[in-house]
Amino acid sequence: MFSGNGTNLKIKLLTDIMDPKRLAREFYVRDVLVVAPELPGKYMVIKLPDGSLTRFKVTEVEAYRGAEDQACHAYKGRTSRTEIMYSEGGSLYIYLIYGMYWMLNIVTGGKDNPQAVLIRGVEDHPGPGILTKSLGINKSFYGEDLVESQRIWFEDRGLVQPVKNGPRIGIDYAGEYWKSRPWRYFL
């Protein structure tokens, strides 16, 4: 008769009342090419290592779209590192690059559709490795659920700014076609 889970609906309604700005599951469970261009201008809220809750405007992101995208980690198949990308959108995919820098990604789309958005920059912290280093984001954030987490989430604070786009950065290993996809979005 009624669809859905009653307990989850109750939690969602209470969450909306207490925290109306937090982006809900529905935001993330859409194609990455719909989600990614909507992220610049949204706010990342994070509990910093000193315990303070701080907001940063998202300035630059990139979309990585499924097993056919030669630039996407899922192109090489399902591994323990990329496992979280195969879950329903709304959690974090974190990995280490060049032995030094943690990369912050938001999983998008439905289950078994491996997609993610790389957060390349937030205000005052341009650069994907710079922002994670200065905000204390590391592997302990792997799999964090942005809908329920009390230490990191994203908000729509009503800001609307024009979003530009262009090719993704640092993916020379991908073929010309995938290198030229204009899937980087920035303010």
Next chain:
DNA sequence: TCAGTGATTAGG
């Protein structure tokens, strides 16, 4: 332009 740095992965 190029070295630093180490987790992750495939392969033997």
Next chain:
DNA sequence: CTAATCACTGAG
């Protein structure tokens, strides 16, 4: 076990 790879950054 080995070796290759790597969605980056900062120095020169």
